[in-house]
Amino acid sequence: MSQTLRSFLAQRESEIKEQLKKLRLELKDIQRAHEALNPCIDAAQEDSQNNARGKKVTIKEMILSVLTDFSDGLNAIVIGEQIHKKFNKEFERSSISPQLSRLKKEGLVSLSGDIWVLIRNNACEANLIENGTAEAAPEAEEAPTSSDESNDDLN
Structure with missing residues (x-):
């Protein structure tokens, strides 16, 4: 059971890191757009x-x-x-x-x-x-x- 929990945590960590990566890219796009407008x-x-x-x-x-x-x-x-x-x-x-x-x-x-x-x-x-x-x-x-x-x- 502990192995299942470990694999779950590892997978969840990987998912969150991928989401963070996408959010950082989106944030950079938003910052560039803001700079271009104002x-x-x-x-x-x-x-x-x-x-x-x-x-x-x-x-x-x-x-x-x-x-x-x-x-x-x-x-x-x-x-x-x-x-x-x-x-x-x-x-x-x-x-x-x-x-x-x-x-x-x-x-x-x-x-x-x-x-x-x-x-x-x-x-x-x-x-x-x-x-x-x-x-x-x-x-x-x-x-x-x-x-x-x-x-x-x-x-």
């Missing part, structure tokens, strides 16, 4: 966590992090207020606006009226996964080139 958001959230750990976070990273929380977008003044709430840092609009223009030129945000919105697109996501940094999407809209036009966009 790298822009994940990167901004990671920046927020890095700030909590004392790592230096740039104004652009703070802006991206804030905009991930507001899918309808925000104007530059409210972005500054949200940065203060989230990161306990204060910046004048005159410091935030140029960063927003750079993010627009990089294809990471768009401007509609005075509302800045995070662009969630496959090109941005692909560049983040491939390079570990946010790069301009190939089809991204170009920001105005003259400083006068840029200032008109920034409200």
Whole structure:
């Protein structure tokens, strides 16, 4: 009888190990899919966590992090207020606006009226996964080139 119990336990152990192997593969697939869907958001959230750990976070990273929380977008003044709430840092609009223009030129945000919105697109996501940094999407809209036009966009 003890031999039967031993063989049962050995077989059950083998079955469980096989299930674990399949579950680990499935988990890796799920993690890859999650990364493919949300790298822009994940990167901004990671920046927020890095700030909590004392790592230096740039104004652009703070802006991206804030905009991930507001899918309808925000104007530059409210972005500054949200940065203060989230990161306990204060910046004048005159410091935030140029960063927003750079993010627009990089294809990471768009401007509609005075509302800045995070662009969630496959090109941005692909560049983040491939390079570990946010790069301009190939089809991204170009920001105005003259400083006068840029200032008109920034409200």
